[in-house]
Amino acid sequence: MSNTALLIVDALNDFFSKGSLPVPRAEEVIPPLNDVIVLARQKSWPRIPIRDWHPRTSSHFKPFGGEWNIHCVQNTHGAEFHPNLNLGPDCFIVSKGTRFGEQGYSGFEGTLSDGTLLGVFLKQVGITRVLIGGLATDYCVKATVLDALKHKLETIVLIDACRAVDVNPGDGDRAILEMKKAGAIISTTGEIIKLNS
Ligand SMILES: [Zn+2]
Numbered sequence: 001m002s003n004t005a006l007l008i009v010d011a012l013n014d015f016f017s018k019g020s021l022p023v024p025r026a027e028e029v030i031p032p033l034n035d036v037i038v039l040a041r042q043k044s045w046p047r048i049p050i051r052d053w054h055p056r057t058s059s060h061f062k063p064f065g066g067e068w069n070i071h072c073v074q075n076t077h078g079a080e081f082h083p084n085l086n087l088g089p090d091c092f093i094v095s096k097g098t099r100f101g102e103q104g105y106s107g108f109e110g111t112l113s114d115g116t117l118l119g120v121f122l123k124q125v126g127i128t129r130v131l132i133g134g135l136a137t138d139y140c141v142k143a144t145v146l147d148a149l150k151h152k153l154e155t156i157v158l159i160d161a162c163r164a165v166d167v168n169p170g171d172g173d174r175a176i177l178e179m180k181k182a183g184a185i186i187s188t189t190g191e192i193i194k195l196n197s
Pocket residue numbers: 052054060071072097103104
């Protein structure tokens with residue numbers, strides 16, 4: 001297995017325009033994500049879609065004292081991957097925020113179906129470089145990127161494949177700066193495809 005993995009963060013129905021917690025312009029991440037998925041399949045890079053997979057009652061949700069509308073509840077349409085995302089077979093799905101008290105911002109809090117933590121899995125299969133795109137820049141992408149760096153992984157943010165919530169104007173831009181300062185490489189899917197073909 002190659003040393004690179006593709007991490008796709010929260011490309012789930014509830015974060016798109018018809019969902020319960022839409023990220024502005026979220027649909028725009030689908031074409032670049034599909035492009036980089038094609039590359040990952042050509043290169044046999046593990047494709048790791050990371051999903052919010054919340055219980056119906058979660059301290060993450062407003063009715064239970066949390067910050068957010070109810071979203072991505074386990075086994076509902078909102079928690080499914082966007083239908084236009086061409087993930088292909090044999091992906092390694094990581095689920096996060098799966099218990100009442102878990103916020104699940106970072107993919108590194110999540111586990112594969114057999115319970116292996118994402119960071120442990122990446123180490124097991126010899127991954128040293130991760131490409132990260134998805135939703136949202138200022139929350140789960142940022143948290144996942146910062147944790148990837150803590151795991152000493154070369155971390156590339158696919159900037160055209162991310163969109164921000166921007167609860168406060170400029171949050172997305174500040175998140176990009178923070179990721180950069182922490183050591184992340186900011187790139188585009190086009191650049192990555194060019195460099196690897
Ligand atoms: Zn969530």
